[in-house]
């Protein structure tokens with residue numbers, strides 16, 4: 001279609017197309033993935049709960065790029081979600097899966113009911129496995145494809161006030177690394193994108209207090225997506241942002257794990273814990 005842009009389609013679409021699915025696509029980082037993939041000429045399946053946001057995004061992308069978009073308004077934390085997505089995408093040749101959706105219960109562990117912690121598992125772990133199983137199988141059969149799992153620097157060690165979230169994100173790093181090694185000779189590239197703070201609506205809604213140190217630094221979603229897509233097919237993990245790479249080098253290579261856990265806890269306490277709930281004691 002004249003006037004529409006597909007700037008990088010040559011190298012990207014044969015390896016990771018013709019369709020990509022972004023799980024958690026309605027805003028922020030997920031929408032930035034959708035836009036970057038549309039620019040590379042991929043047709044898109046966009047999944048999130050808020051249909052209206054998905055429709056607005058789809059309208060914008062189809063006006064700008066010569067691509068097709070399908071919308072799946074689905075709650076990924078529900079047990080039927082993966083089967084539903086598998087059914088709805090049966091006729092689609094899907095070469096890229098981006099798992100971006102997440103749920104995080106921020107704050108002291110017992111300020112959240114167990115259901116919140118389980119919802120972190122149901123959003124950040126179970127559907128990842130389900131979609132990797134569904135689409136990984138199809139990609140291996142096709143002999144090409146890519147999977148990007150969005151995860152977090154908080155997953156490199158236990159992270160106080162994000163304990164369950166960071167544990168679910170550690171699962172994603174280790175899963176991606178294992179599958180990268182297992183599948184890389186089959187033409188299927190797996191990547192864990194291990195991000196620091198990103199200026200997404202979700203992050204801003206968590207109202208982190210400014211601490212006056214490097215934990216205040218954030219990245220724009222578009223910058224994170226650009227680094228992730230550039231790393232896909234070249235390595236199993238990427239840490240977007242120079243400052244994040246430096247911090248993670250210090251935390252993982254120069255400090256003991258115990259020290260890293262303590263420092264992370266101090267930083268997160270400063271960002272997310274109100275004075276009155278700083279005591280870890282819990283009534284028996």
Ligand SMILES: NC(=O)c1ccc[n+]([C@@H]2O[C@H](COP(=O)([O-])OP(=O)(O)OC[C@H]3O[C@@H](n4cnc5c(N)ncnc54)[C@H](OP(=O)(O)O)[C@@H]3O)[C@@H](O)[C@H]2O)c1
Nearest residue numbers: 024026027028029030049050076101102197198200202203
């Ligand atoms: N933001 C940060 O600072 C940061 C830092 C490190 C890592 N990360 C990782 O980056 C990813 C994105 O971060 P983000 O949440 O801040 O930004 P986001 O991409 O702006 O928002 C999350 C997206 O996932 C969708 N989503 C959430 N729960 C869902 C569910 N149950 N079913 C279907 N869709 C769902 C949301 O849409 P609906 O609400 O419409 O469903 C939204 O489109 C996450 O994996 C996160 O762990 C973020």
